[in-house]
Amino acid sequence: MKITGPEGLQQTQPEKVHLRKDPVGSTGFGNVLREALGQPKVNGDIHGTSRLSEPRSVQSPGGPALQSGFIDKTSRVINLMDTYAKSLSNPKKTLKDIEPELLAFIEEAQSLHEEYVTSGNTNTELKTIMVDLLRAARLEGARFQRGDYLDPE
Numbered sequence: 001m002k003i004t005g006p007e008g009l010q011q012t013q014p015e016k017v018h019l020r021k022d023p024v025g026s027t028g029f030g031n032v033l034r035e036a037l038g039q040p041k042v043n044g045d046i047h048g049t050s051r052l053s054e055p056r057s058v059q060s061p062g063g064p065a066l067q068s069g070f071i072d073k074t075s076r077v078i079n080l081m082d083t084y085a086k087s088l089s090n091p092k093k094t095l096k097d098i099e100p101e102l103l104a105f106i107e108e109a110q111s112l113h114e115e116y117v118t119s120g121n122t123n124t125e126l127k128t129i130m131v132d133l134l135r136a137a138r139l140e141g142a143r144f145q146r147g148d149y150l151d152p153e
Helices: 029-037 064-088 095-119 124-146
Strands: none
Touching: 064 095, 064 124, 095 124
């Protein structure tokens, strides 16, 4: 295969640029946008703007109230998991002090998963999160009971 440099490429001839001879204030972006939206043309500066309305949330298949409830509860379970992880890294806390946090995390994760399963929600992304949280809770429970966090001394 033969590779050639840029000198072998065909040079394009620049075309003449046609400038519009409109007055300066009439070709601004705001006027072009107004024309596109079918609104009247405004010359000069724009002094006032209308307020934008609040954005509407995207509706998901499970319904906004159902999804919102699961999102709030999932957030709570994640916060419990985070609290448990921080407690594990705190050298001043004993395993006896940490155990109630772990049990709360496991109980909330199981409760959330059971509620999700009985709701009939078909959101696959939410299902993945629920399963992952339950798996993490059960795994941490097994590690804790097995003694993985005991000092080897």
